[in-house]
Amino acid sequence: MEYLFSEKGMRKIHRLCSLETLFAFDFDGTLSKISARPERTQLARKTSGLLKSLGELAPVAIISGRNSSDLKPRLNFKPRYLIGNHGIDELEWEKFLGKSTRQICRSWKNQIREFLADNKMPGVELEDNRFTLAIHYRHSRDKRKVKAAVLGKASLLSPPPRIGLGKSVINIIPAALPHKGDAFRKLIWLSRAPSAFYIGDDDTDEDIFALSLPRVLTARVGHKKNSSAGFYIRRQSEINKFLQRILEVLNNCRPAKRKS
């Protein structure tokens, strides 16, 4: 992993970026800070302004674990593609998933709710995203213990789910469901973009990082030894700096206005 703002990183960005490049972003922990109250998270005004400017020059996508209806009011701008629920929403996959996936998810939800009640776990919240579940434990007193207990419970669920770890959140995802990597690939196809960029901050984003597609550059928020991302930024607050750099590069790509 290389630092994105290193000479090498910037050289790669310059080479990759054009007005047709697809710029895709995760939301929580990437475009917005991780908040103690995820339900109150709002995109910072500066970041949404930069993304709006970027969207006027090139296609922009947001791919998040949140529902897209939950995501929309937090943005203050309209990206060309808004993909929720780890890539399940809005890519016409919903109609193929059918009742059984929803039933499986409902049965897991009941089992986990019962488990949380039996084990008295204050500060743990269960979020139902219809096709996936998210267990938030940011407010629990002993996070390590709660995480281990919930993971233990999740490993006993039937059929076995795919587990996606985020910051103080455990995502429970039916194994057969498309993941963020599938969504990203479909977006590249839909947008016909000749090159693409993606940045994210946690385990579910590794499904995109691991694709290793040609003409695709990936970055992670925070350095991590075993990540498949090509580059990293040190912290979430560097996202605005990155967006500014991209805008500078793209503005140089614009055709010069004709002199009258």
Ligand SMILES: [Mg+2]
């Ligand atoms: Mg994230």
